[in-house]
Amino acid sequence: MKFTAITTLILGFFLLTIPAFAQTPNAETIIQKIDDNMSSKNRIVTSEMVIRGNRKDRVVSSRGYSEGNEKSFTEYLSPEREKGTKMLKLEDRLWIYSPSTDRIIQLSGHMLRQSVMGSDLSYEDMMEDRKLTDMYDAKVIGEETFSDRKCWKMEMIAKVEDVSYYKRLVLVDQERFVPLKEELFAKSGQMLKQTTLSDVVQIDGRWFPRKMNYKDMLKAGEGTDFIIKEIQFDADIPDYIFSKGSLKK
Amino acid sequence: MKLAFQLAYKNLIGAGLRTWLNVAVLSFCFVIIIFFNGMMDGWNEQAKRDTIAWEYGNGHVLNDKYDPFDPFSLQDGHGQIPADAAHLTPILIQQGTIYPDGRMVSVALKGIDASQTSLELPTQALRESDAEIPAIIGTRMAASNKLEKGAEVLLRWRDKNGTFDAANITIVDIFENNVGSTDNGQVWISIEDLWKMTGMTGEATLMVAGKEYVHKELEGWHFESQKALLSDIDKIISTKKASSGVLYMLLLAIALLAIFDTQVLSIFRRQKEIGTYVSLGMTRRQVVGLFTVEGAMYSIFAMVVGCIYGIPLFIYLAKTGIAMPQASQDMGVALAEKIFPVYGIQLVIGTIILVVIAATIVSFMPARKIAKMDPVAALKGKLQ
Numbered sequence: 362m363k364f365t366a367i368t369t370l371i372l373g374f375f376l377l378t379i380p381a382f383a384q385t386p387n388a389e390t391i392i393q394k395i396d397d398n399m400s401s402k403n404r405i406v407t408s409e410m411v412i413r414g415n416r417k418d419r420v421v422s423s424r425g426y427s428e429g430n431e432k433s434f435t436e437y438l439s440p441e442r443e444k445g446t447k448m449l450k451l452e453d454r455l456w457i458y459s460p461s462t463d464r465i466i467q468l469s470g471h472m473l474r475q476s477v478m479g480s481d482l483s484y485e486d487m488m489e490d491r492k493l494t495d496m497y498d499a500k501v502i503g504e505e506t507f508s509d510r511k512c513w514k515m516e517m518i519a520k521v522e523d524v525s526y527y528k529r530l531v532l533v534d535q536e537r538f539v540p541l542k543e544e545l546f547a548k549s550g551q552m553l554k555q556t557t558l559s560d561v562v563q564i565d566g567r568w569f570p571r572k573m574n575y576k577d578m579l580k581a582g583e584g585t586d587f588i589i590k591e592i593q594f595d596a597d598i599p600d601y602i603f604s605k606g607s608l609k610k
Numbered sequence: 611m612k613l614a615f616q617l618a619y620k621n622l623i624g625a626g627l628r629t630w631l632n633v634a635v636l637s638f639c640f641v642i643i644i645f646f647n648g649m650m651d652g653w654n655e656q657a658k659r660d661t662i663a664w665e666y667g668n669g670h671v672l673n674d675k676y677d678p679f680d681p682f683s684l685q686d687g688h689g690q691i692p693a694d695a696a697h698l699t700p701i702l703i704q705q706g707t708i709y710p711d712g713r714m715v716s717v718a719l720k721g722i723d724a725s726q727t728s729l730e731l732p733t734q735a736l737r738e739s740d741a742e743i744p745a746i747i748g749t750r751m752a753a754s755n756k757l758e759k760g761a762e763v764l765l766r767w768r769d770k771n772g773t774f775d776a777a778n779i780t781i782v783d784i785f786e787n788n789v790g791s792t793d794n795g796q797v798w799i800s801i802e803d804l805w806k807m808t809g810m811t812g813e814a815t816l817m818v819a820g821k822e823y824v825h826k827e828l829e830g831w832h833f834e835s836q837k838a839l840l841s842d843i844d845k846i847i848s849t850k851k852a853s854s855g856v857l858y859m860l861l862l863a864i865a866l867l868a869i870f871d872t873q874v875l876s877i878f879r880r881q882k883e884i885g886t887y888v889s890l891g892m893t894r895r896q897v898v899g900l901f902t903v904e905g906a907m908y909s910i911f912a913m914v915v916g917c918i919y920g921i922p923l924f925i926y927l928a929k930t931g932i933a934m935p936q937a938s939q940d941m942g943v944a945l946a947e948k949i950f951p952v953y954g955i956q957l958v959i960g961t962i963i964l965v966v967i968a969a970t971i972v973s974f975m976p977a978r979k980i981a982k983m984d985p986v987a988a989l990k991g992k993l994q
Contacts, residue, residue, distance in 0.1 A: 522771040551776035553766070579764055579776065581712025 394538040398567050401594035403428040407438075411586040412480045421478055422590075432603045443478065447608045455484060458608035465608050480585035481554070481577040485525065496524045504535070507542055508559060511535045526553065537561060537568040552578045565594055614896070618904040622911065629911070632872055636865040636912035636965065641920040643858045643961045647851065648924065648951035649932060654847040655952055656788070658840050664789040667728045668819040669835045671698055671828065676815050681705070684718075688815045689830050697823040699726040700814035702804050706767040708779075708797065710755040717751075717797045719767055721804025728820045731792065732783050736800045741780035743803050748793025752784045759784050765797070770809045777807075788947075862965070865912075866972045873905050873976040884980055885988030894981045901980060905973020909966045927951050 405426050412419045421443055427433035433450045437443040445460035455468045473485040497517035505514045512532035519527050528546035533539070539561050545554040555578055558570035569592065576584025601607055622629045672678070676687025684703055691700050699722065706719035722729075724736040736744045743765070747757065757763060759781055766776040779799065787793065805811040819825075825833045877884070887897050931948030 519773070522773065525768075525772060525774055527773055527775075547766070547774045547776040548769070549775055549777050551764075551766075553774055553776060577714070579707075579709040579712075579766060580714045 395533065395540070398538050399569060403594075403596060403598050405593040405596045405598065406589055407591040409586075409588045409590060410478065410480060411588065412478060413583045413585065414479070415582075419479070426598050426602050428598065428603065434602050434607060449603070449605065449608055451603065456605060456608060463609075465605065481575050481580065481582075482585060496521050497529065505532055507532045510537075510541060512541055534561070534568075539568050539570055541570075554578055555584075560588075564592060567594070614900045614903045615907075617900055618907050621904055622907055628872060629908070632865070632868050632908050633911040633915050635861075635868055636908055636969065637916035637920075639858065639861045639865045640912055640916035640961060640965055641923070642861055643964070644920065644924070644953060644957060645927075645951070646854045646858055647957050647961070648927075648953040649949055650847055650851045650854070651954060651957065652951040653850075653949045654843065656949060657843050657847070660788045661791075661840065661843065662836060663730045664787050664792050665729065666818070666836055666839045667699070668821055668823050669825070669833060670839060671695075671817040671819060671825075671831050671833050673815055674830050674832055678816075681718075684815065688810065688813045690812050691814050691817070692828045692831065694826075695817060695828070697820035698817035699723050699728040699820065700801060700817045702801055702808075702810060702813055703815040704767060704804065704808055704810075706765055706797065708755070709764045709766070710757060713755075715755055715795075717765075717795050719765070719804065720796055720798050721801035722798055724800040724802070726818075728818045730787070731798060732785050733798070733800075735783035736798075739780065739782040741782060743777060743779040743799060743807075744782040745779040746783040746785060746798045747781055748796065749784055749786045750790065750793045751796060752781070754794075757781050757784075767807060769807070775807065862968065866968055869905050869908050869969055870972045870976060872908075873901065873973050876904070877901065877976055877979055881983070881988045882991045884983060885985050885990070888983075888985035889989060894983070898974070898977045898980050901977035902970060902974045905977070906966060906970040908973075909969035912965065912969075913962060924951070924953055928953070 403426070405424065407424045408422065410421045410423065412421065419440070421440065422438045423435050424438060425433060425435040431450075431452045433448075435448045437446040447458040449456045449458075455473065456465050457468060458465045468484055473483065475484060476482065477484055496519060498520045499515055499517040501513050502516045503514045505512050512534055515531045515533065517529040517531070526545040527548040528550075530544040530546070531540055532542040534541055539558065541558050541561075543556040544552055545556075547553050555574075555576045557574045557576075558572070559574070560572040561568055561570045563569075569589075571589040573587040574584050575587065576582075673687050673689045675683060675689070677683040684705055688702060691698075702721040704719045704721075706717050708715050708717050722731065722733055724733045726733055732746060735746055745765075752758065755763075761781045762778045763781070764776060765779045766774060768774055779797065785793075801814070805813070817831075819833075819836075825835075884897055887900070888894065892900075928951055931950045933948050
C-alpha cells in the first residue's frame with residue numbers, strides 16, 4: 362500500500378496543468394504520457410520495505426491491492442512479528458488490524474503522524490489523496506540530468522494553506538515519462554523529505570520504477586526502500602477486498 | 611501506680627540483656643518509622659514548593675478543549691487569550707520534532723511570555739538573546755539530547771494549517787530544577803516566536819495564574835486551583851507512604867512479638883513472684899497492671915534509646931539530605947537530587963503514641979492470664 366500510495370501521490374502531480382515552456386513539450390502531453398505509462402485501473406503489488414536502523418536493517422514484505430488513489434488494502438506477510446497485520450484505506454479513513462490483539466483500530470488525528478512500522482514514512486504521507494492540482498501551482502523550471510537520464514524539473518508551490526509540504530520539486534524522465542525524484546520542502550526552504558525512484562523496467566509495455574527510496578532528510582540514515590517484487594496491472598480484484606470485513610479474514 | 615512503675619523499672623533493669631534486646635529492636639522501629647515518614651513529608655513539601663514555583667503558579671486556567679493528560683488534545687486545545695486575562699501568563703503548547711545529531715526526538719514546544727515572573731523559568735534569557743529563535747531547556751532534556759548552551763538544533767513543527775516548517779533554534783540557557791514535567795521532552799521559546807511560527811497569534815493552551823490573580827469565569831476556559839493541581843502529588847505521596855508503611859509495620863510487628871514472647875515467659879517463670887504480690891495484698895488487677903506497665907515500659911526505654919542515636923542521625927540527614935537516584939528524578943513528580951526530611955511534631959508524637967499503645971496492648975494480652983491464677987498454686991510455683 363505504501364508503495365502504491367506514494368507512487369500515486371507523485372503521479373498525481375503529473376495530473377497538474379503545467380504551464381508549458383515554448384521549448385518543452387506541452388504539459389498536457391507529458392501528463393498524458395505519464396498517465397498512460399504508469400496508471401492503471403487497479404494493481405496488485407507484492408513488495409518489500411527495507412527499514413534501515415542504527416544497528417540492523419529490517420525487511421517487511423507485504424501484498425497490496427489498490428484501486429485509484431482512494432482505495433487500498435495491504436496485508437503484511439513477514440517478518441513473523443508483523444505477519445497478518447492488515448491496513449485498509451478508504452478515502453480519508455485508515456484502519457489497521459493487528460492479529461496479536463485481534464482488533465481493528467481506526468487511526469486519526471496525531472496517530473496518523475506516527476511512523477509506519479518504524480520507517481521514514483508516516484501514515485499521513487500515505488493518506489494524502491487530494492489531487493495535487495487542487496493544492497499546488499506548478500511549472501516546469503528547467504532540465505536536469507539525474508541517474509544518467511535527462512529529466513524535466515518541475516516546481517510546485519502550495520496555493521492552499523492546509524498542505525503538509527509548502528513546496529515540491531520533481532524530476533521526470535524526458536524519454537520514459539517516469540518520475541525519478543521528488544523533494545519536499547518546508548515553508549522556510551528546508552528540505553524535509555526526498556523520494557528517489559529507480560530500477561525502471563518495462564512491465565507489460567509500461568516503464569515502471571521497481572525501487573523507491575523514501576528519506577526523511579532531517580534524520581540521519583539512508584531512508585526506507587520499497588522494492589517491488591511482483592506487480593499486476595488491471596487485475597480482477599473482488600470488491601470485498603476493500604471492506605472492513607477483509608481485515609479480519 | 612507509682613509502685614507499679616518503680617517495680618516495672620527495677621524488673622526491666624534487672625532482666626539485663628533480655629530487656630535491652632527488646633528495646634534495641636523497638637527503638638530501631640521508632641527511628642525507621644520517623645525516618646520514612648520524615649522523608650516522605652520532606653519529599654511532599656519539596657515537590658509542592660518546586661512544582662508551584664516552576665509549573666503551577668497560583669493555578670492554571672486551561673482551554674476547555676485541552677486535557678493535560680491527553681497529548682492528542684494539543685491539536686485543538688487552544689484558543690484566543692481573553693481580553694480581560696489579568697495576572698495570567700499564557701503558554702501555547704504545540705508538538706514539534708528536534709533532530710540532534712540526526713536523531714528524531716519528539717518534543718512539546720512551549721511558547722511562554724518571555725517577560726513573565728509567575729514561574730521561575732529563566733525566560734529573561736529568551737528576551738535578552740539575539741538568536742533567531744532562542745530556546746531554553748532543562749538539564750535532563752539537555753543531557754538526553756547532548757545539547758549545550760549555545761548549541762543550535764533543527765526544529766520541525768507544523769503551523770496552524772498543518773504545513774511543515776523547520777528552522778534552527780538556539781539553546782540560550784539550560785535551567786536546573788526538580789520538576790521533570792517542565793524539563794523532559796520540552797523546549798521553551800518565546801510565545802511571540804511561537805505565534806509567528808504557527809500563525810496562532812494571540813492564542814494559548816493554558817494560562818498560569820499569578821499571585822494577584824482572582825478567578826472569574828472566562829468563556830471557553832476553566833480554572834484549576836493550585837490545591838486541585840497539587841492533589842496529585844498528595845495522592846502519590848500517600849500511596850508511597852502506604853507502601854513503605856508495610857516495611858515498618860513488619861518491623862514493628864517483630865518488635866511487638868518479642869515483647870509478647872518476653873511477657874509470656876515472664877508470667878510463666880515468675881509465678882512465685884505473682885503469688886507473693888497477691889499474698890502481700892495486691893489485687894490481681896494490680897498485678898496485671900504491673901506486668902502491663904513492665905511491657906509498656908519497653909517502649910519508653912526504646913524511645914529514650916532511639917533518641918540517643920536517632921536525634922543526631924535525623925539532624926544530620928535534615929542538613930545533608932538524602933540523595934535520590936538519577937532514574938527516580940525523571941519520573942513525573944518533582945523529585946530533587948536530595949530530599950531533606952521534615953520531622954513534624956505531629957509525626958513524632960503520632961509515632962510515640964502508636965508504639966506505646968501497641969506495646970501496651972501486647973503486654974496486656976498475656977498478663978490477663980494472671981487474673982485467673984490461683985495465688986496458692988502460684989506461690990508454690992505450680993504450673994497453671
